[in-house]
Amino acid sequence: DIQMTQSPSSLSASVGDRVTITCRASQSISSYLNWYQQKPGKAPKLLIYAASSLQSGVPSRFSGSGSGTDFTLTISSLQPEDFATYYCQQSYSTPRITFGQGTRLEIK
Amino acid sequence: QVQLVQSGAEVKKPGASVKVSCKASGYTFTSYDINWVRQATGQGLEWMGWMNPNSGNTGYAQKFQGRVTMTRNTSISTAYMELSSLRSEDTAVYYCAREYQREMTELFDPWGQGTLVTVSS
Numbered sequence: 001d002i003q004m005t006q007s008p009s010s011l012s013a014s015v016g017d018r019v020t021i022t023c024r025a026s027q028s029i030s031s032y033l034n035w036y037q038q039k040p041g042k043a044p045k046l047l048i049y050a051a052s053s054l055q056s057g058v059p060s061r062f063s064g065s066g067s068g069t070d071f072t073l074t075i076s077s078l079q080p081e082d083f084a085t086y087y088c089q090q091s092y093s094t095p096r097i098t099f100g101q102g103t104r105l106e107i108k
Numbered sequence: 109q110v111q112l113v114q115s116g117a118e119v120k121k122p123g124a125s126v127k128v129s130c131k132a133s134g135y136t137f138t139s140y141d142i143n144w145v146r147q148a149t150g151q152g153l154e155w156m157g158w159m160n161p162n163s164g165n166t167g168y169a170q171k172f173q174g175r176v177t178m179t180r181n182t183s184i185s186t187a188y189m190e191l192s193s194l195r196s197e198d199t200a201v202y203y204c205a206r207e208y209q210r211e212m213t214e215l216f217d218p219w220g221q222g223t224l225v226t227v228s229s
Contacts, residue, residue: 034215049210091214094214095214097155
């Protein structure tokens with residue numbers, strides 16, 4: 001199976017900060033990479049698909065980049081509602097999907 | 109709107125089975141695969157498998173082979189995930205999610221609200 005490794009595992013930041021989360025695949029996955037946001041007690045929500053395409057309704061402060069093995073999720077100016085856990089997910093080896101272990105974004 | 113609504117929380121004893129339902133609305137149920145993902149408390153997301161509601165074809169993660177069965181009832185637009193021989197490590201929230209393709213990538217959207225399954229003697 002393709003392993004997905006996120007860094008950092010947790011991150012403290014302040015409202016207004018620019019934040020970057022990294023996801024690395026154990027082999028090349030082209031651009032078959034999605035990002036999800038999960039808030040406590042809620043289901044994950046799709047933010048970014050195909051590495052850099054913004055899902056409809058998602059604020060433009062979220063952006064994604066990368067291809068091959070290295071990917072990033074950037075939040076340009078943190079808002080209070082952005083404090084959550086973020087997961088990357090590869091679909092290169094579909095249907096055998098794998099997720100990263102998650103990055104918890106906390107308020108500093 | 110497109111929505112997946114799951115059945116309520118379950119408490120099971122070790123060795124028992126659990127069957128979770130996922131009712132779809134707002135789209136043609138047979139046109140999109142349904143996937144199941146679980147999440148133990150404080151842990152990450154673990155993919156369990158997929159089902160094509162039109163054909164009934166399924167595919168399971170190796171970890172769950174032999175213990176999980178995914179089925180559907182197209183007349184009521186509902187998918188099911190049954191997990192047998194439950195053990196304490198199966199205590200988790202179980203999610204269903206609709207799978208579709210955009211720009212050649214498979215993605216999950218939306219997700220059900222989750223079903224907590226607790227395995228305890």
